[in-house]
Amino acid sequence: MTLPWAEVIGDPIAHSRSPAIHRFWLDALGLSGEYRATRVTRGELRAFIAARCADPDWRGCNVTMPLKLDALLLADQTSDLAAAAGAANLLFMRDGQLLAANTDIGAVARLLEPIAKKGSAITLLGNGGAARAVLVALRLIGRFDVTIQSRDLAEARKLSVEFGTGHAPASFDTPVTSAGLVNATPLGMVGHPPFDLDIGGMPADGWVMDMVTDPAPTRLADEAGARGLTVIDGLQILVEQAASSFELLFGKAPPRERDAELMARLRS
Numbered sequence: 001m002t003l004p005w006a007e008v009i010g011d012p013i014a015h016s017r018s019p020a021i022h023r024f025w026l027d028a029l030g031l032s033g034e035y036r037a038t039r040v041t042r043g044e045l046r047a048f049i050a051a052r053c054a055d056p057d058w059r060g061c062n063v064t065m066p067l068k069l070d071a072l073l074l075a076d077q078t079s080d081l082a083a084a085a086g087a088a089n090l091l092f093m094r095d096g097q098l099l100a101a102n103t104d105i106g107a108v109a110r111l112l113e114p115i116a117k118k119g120s121a122i123t124l125l126g127n128g129g130a131a132r133a134v135l136v137a138l139r140l141i142g143r144f145d146v147t148i149q150s151r152d153l154a155e156a157r158k159l160s161v162e163f164g165t166g167h168a169p170a171s172f173d174t175p176v177t178s179a180g181l182v183n184a185t186p187l188g189m190v191g192h193p194p195f196d197l198d199i200g201g202m203p204a205d206g207w208v209m210d211m212v213t214d215p216a217p218t219r220l221a222d223e224a225g226a227r228g229l230t231v232i233d234g235l236q237i238l239v240e241q242a243a244s245s246f247e248l249l250f251g252k253a254p255p256r257e258r259d260a261e262l263m264a265r266l267r268s
Contacts, residue, residue: 008036089104
């Protein structure tokens with residue numbers, strides 16, 4: 001007997017904690033199913049998804065870098081949030097059609113709304129699919145005072161206009177002095193350059209969200225915590241977005257009352 005299954009795809013992908021998260025929830029609920037990790041390059045994506053859609057047991061896939069922008073274009077239908085972000089972190093099957101969604105947006109919005117004060121300045125690092133999801137999330141919770149810092153200032157300028165941030169972009173290495181900081185780049189991730197921006201000018205009641213999941217915590221998260229800033233790390237975001245993905249993939253809400261146990265396992 002074959003089992004329903006899903007996966008996470010990206011390049012690289014060996015570091016992903018998503019299989020551990022979904023396996024924990026499947027076991028906790030006593031559901032039959034599998035969740036895997038598969039390396040897929042941008043050039044392979046179209047043929048890969050076409051082959052997966054032909055498998056009746058395949059429920060879909062979470063999508064990580066560098067595939068989020070491309071994944072959106074392959075879907076038969078797209079959620080409003082994924083369309084707004086121009087990026088999808090989830091492809092899933094419904095009635096023979098491939099649907100695209102973005103569960104990063106809701107995750108970021110839920111985590112930031114309690115700590116990102118209205119009217120306070122926010123610095124966003126990056127201009128890719130993760131950064132676009134953050135911008136949509138910030139609009140959803142009414143936080144518009146955002147400066148994008150990016151190495152590609154032309155792309156950052158387009159994002160600033162598109163999302164009405166109210167500020168011109170800044171060069172990537174500009175010291176951060178805003179109340180909030182979101183790192184939506186791979187800096188600090190295993191296999192990538194370290195995060196070395198100056199956050200010494202951030203206020204004592206500020207906060208940092210680092211979307212990097214490996215390692216967790218990152219050097220940025222450790223530095224922010226040592227300064228007394230509120231920290232949301234990549235594992236918290238990963239679990240939050242995975243909860244919405246799990247329900248769409250497997251049809252059941254995950255047991256969030258066991259989050260403490262899950263986080264302890266992920267951090268061990």
